[in-house]
Amino acid sequence: MDFLGAHSDQLIVLFLFVTVFVGIVLEKFDKTLIAIAGALIVIFLGFISFNQAIEAIDFATIGLLLGMMLLVECLREIRIFEWLSLKLGLLTKGNPILIFIVFSVSTAVASAFLDNVTTVLIMVPLVISITTQIGLRPRIFIFALIFMSNIGGTATLIGDPPNILIGSQVPGLTFGSFLQYLSVPVIITIILTMFYMIWRHKEEVQSRATNFSWLFMSSLMLQQIRREYNALVISNSTLYKASIVFIVVLIGFFTHSITHIEPAMIALAGAALMLLVFNKQIDLHHLIAKVEWPTLLFFSGLFMLVGAMEHVGLLTTISGLLVSMTDNLLVLIIIVLWSSAILSALVDNIPFVAVMIPVLKQLQMSEPFISDPKAHLLWWALSLGACFGGNGSMIGASANVVSCAIARTRGIDITFKEFISESFVITVISIVVASLYLTALYYY
Amino acid sequence: MESNLLHTLNKQLVELDRLNGASALAEDVAKAIDLTVEEYFGDRSREALLREVVKLYHTFLSCRPRMPHIISDLQKLAFYLYQNKDADTETLKRLIKTILIENEKRVDLIVSHATTLFHEKKTLLLHTLSMPIKGLLEQIAENRDNGDSATVVPDVYIADQSKSKSGQIIKLFDHLQLPFFVVSEFALAHVISKLNIAFFGGLTFNVRNEVILAPGSTSLISQLRMAQVPVYLCMGTNKFSFWDEETELAFHERRNKSLEHIEYAKEVFSHDVVEVDLFTRIITESGLLTPSELRRTFAEKQLEFYNHEREIEKIATDDVALSNVSRT
Numbered sequence: 001m002d003f004l005g006a007h008s009d010q011l012i013v014l015f016l017f018v019t020v021f022v023g024i025v026l027e028k029f030d031k032t033l034i035a036i037a038g039a040l041i042v043i044f045l046g047f048i049s050f051n052q053a054i055e056a057i058d059f060a061t062i063g064l065l066l067g068m069m070l071l072v073e074c075l076r077e078i079r080i081f082e083w084l085s086l087k088l089g090l091l092t093k094g095n096p097i098l099i100f101i102v103f104s105v106s107t108a109v110a111s112a113f114l115d116n117v118t119t120v121l122i123m124v125p126l127v128i129s130i131t132t133q134i135g136l137r138p139r140i141f142i143f144a145l146i147f148m149s150n151i152g153g154t155a156t157l158i159g160d161p162p163n164i165l166i167g168s169q170v171p172g173l174t175f176g177s178f179l180q181y182l183s184v185p186v187i188i189t190i191i192l193t194m195f196y197m198i199w200r201h202k203e204e205v206q207s208r209a210t211n212f213s214w215l216f217m218s219s220l221m222l223q224q225i226r227r228e229y230n231a232l233v234i235s236n237s238t239l240y241k242a243s244i245v246f247i248v249v250l251i252g253f254f255t256h257s258i259t260h261i262e263p264a265m266i267a268l269a270g271a272a273l274m275l276l277v278f279n280k281q282i283d284l285h286h287l288i289a290k291v292e293w294p295t296l297l298f299f300s301g302l303f304m305l306v307g308a309m310e311h312v313g314l315l316t317t318i319s320g321l322l323v324s325m326t327d328n329l330l331v332l333i334i335i336v337l338w339s340s341a342i343l344s345a346l347v348d349n350i351p352f353v354a355v356m357i358p359v360l361k362q363l364q365m366s367e368p369f370i371s372d373p374k375a376h377l378l379w380w381a382l383s384l385g386a387c388f389g390g391n392g393s394m395i396g397a398s399a400n401v402v403s404c405a406i407a408r409t410r411g412i413d414i415t416f417k418e419f420i421s422e423s424f425v426i427t428v429i430s431i432v433v434a435s436l437y438l439t440a441l442y443y444y
Numbered sequence: 445m446e447s448n449l450l451h452t453l454n455k456q457l458v459e460l461d462r463l464n465g466a467s468a469l470a471e472d473v474a475k476a477i478d479l480t481v482e483e484y485f486g487d488r489s490r491e492a493l494l495r496e497v498v499k500l501y502h503t504f505l506s507c508r509p510r511m512p513h514i515i516s517d518l519q520k521l522a523f524y525l526y527q528n529k530d531a532d533t534e535t536l537k538r539l540i541k542t543i544l545i546e547n548e549k550r551v552d553l554i555v556s557h558a559t560t561l562f563h564e565k566k567t568l569l570l571h572t573l574s575m576p577i578k579g580l581l582e583q584i585a586e587n588r589d590n591g592d593s594a595t596v597v598p599d600v601y602i603a604d605q606s607k608s609k610s611g612q613i614i615k616l617f618d619h620l621q622l623p624f625f626v627v628s629e630f631a632l633a634h635v636i637s638k639l640n641i642a643f644f645g646g647l648t649f650n651v652r653n654e655v656i657l658a659p660g661s662t663s664l665i666s667q668l669r670m671a672q673v674p675v676y677l678c679m680g681t682n683k684f685s686f687w688d689e690e691t692e693l694a695f696h697e698r699r700n701k702s703l704e705h706i707e708y709a710k711e712v713f714s715h716d717v718v719e720v721d722l723f724t725r726i727i728t729e730s731g732l733l734t735p736s737e738l739r740r741t742f743a744e745k746q747l748e749f750y751n752h753e754r755e756i757e758k759i760a761t762d763d764v765a766l767s768n769v770s771r772t
Contacts, residue, residue, distance in 0.1 A: 220476040
């Protein structure tokens, strides 16, 4: 490749990365296959050696993803999620506005600590079942869960893959700092989104307590949930043990800046502890088979590609281009926020974030940002943009795709246009909130 | 009730009946009415409640397949509101509780009559699980645990049908620690010589002397009768269906299937229809009845039902009659 020169190397690697990116968007092949193929090509063409490619894989991220997958699967095996969702169903009393609020808030909270796809896999089928049983149109409720999973997931280091990537790869960013900087815009956005959706669909979520027939149907649905709840035999000791282990893991995350234990280690140790506690109820082989290995391979492939980009100096070039655009940090923060939001709405946000992390790292180390104490806001701009932007379209985030697929299997077809008409204002609201919040942080 | 709500309710009832069985559904409906009365923020006067209960009664009459035991419960509520000028939400809720207790007692009575058939060792065939059959098995297990010789634990063959239905029976046997064998419902011929009693749970008995029960029952009962194995039906008399009309007796749908490259449609029926005379005895709350005794009981209940129906129809079709209710 020497004859092409250094910049030619960068152009070829950029072309390969864009090809992988487009391949992922077009979905003609599995995205894991595309990412791994891209990684193999850059190794084969000599842009990065095999050993360098392996070194480029961020095992802190892979370990955290693996640990969280195992932990979530353990909780699923002991049927905690089933129990929790039925409990939520009973809490709503069949009242549409309560169904909306209880499930939206629970989804947002759950997404902060579980991955978004797991959250919607638990919540969406139940909310479809509840709403259709009482003659409500489930669409508005499905949309609420999708938006809430993406917004709620933004609040923590483990809530959304972009945050896992950022939290694992950027030194100094802790579980606590994610909560400290992101919980405020997340809470504001959750409240605004819920108000906006209730206002827009007030006819559908209003209480029907003066309609006897309707109330009867909703009471019948509650009876069925109660029956399922009673049939689900989960002992108190199972609940206590699972809660204790989960709380221990959360304490581990909260204190990792003090203990200096990697989040990946905490998640893996939590999964191991859960397995030890429930060794009679959980089959290890079955559990390991449930891990989303293609996702882990997808991340590994991306890391190798990004490693090649770094190796040929492409990331330095990109960060140089960004610096040449502006030396105003606030402008740069807003550019990172909006560009990551727009890109996340249109394409998979993981490759974008994977590239942006080393770019922003280099940017932070270059003048004039190296001496700016507010330069860390760039990370929150990337996180808020990538996570909130996921709400922008039907393919913006995995939770959107999975929820729409679940809806389709139950006879509810959500079109791309319909999704945009519902999500556009909410995405704009959330990014405006994030812009104002980051601007406020910049000045104060 | 608007047509889309009727459609939703109908779909929900069919689904709940399939999931939990007819008796459990009746219990859920009664409890749901109780909760509705409690949570209702509309007009709670007696005449308004009567109007709503009658509306609900007609909705259930419009559902297909009709669920006579639930309709009968609703008729009781409407008739009570119609007849009692002091009726209010509290007394209505008390009546609902009474209905629930009556339904429980009915099952208990059927169970106690059924246990008389297990004073000695039997080899029993089970195909479906109804509330009384579940109660019978629990009673046998309890007697065994207490060392009570009133019943002898039978050898049980479970005629395997759909995974969920057979699964329910197997789980119950496992829970009660009762021994069992499983045989495919289409391979009964291989074990039929060992059987000396068979139990089925019934959904409805109608004016055409037919019993509606789980799909697959007809062929099993025919085989059992040919082999002269006594066949018992467990069913309360609240499950009588008094309407004579040309509607399909079983919920029917066409499901698209594919086999490699071959696309085809499969006709799926929710129930089977069996002549009542094919049963040796029908175990009801009134005892072990012969088919002709069951027909007589049916005629008596039908008369009572239609007398009440006529009164309720007056309310439903005549607004003046409804407004007069408050002055009754």
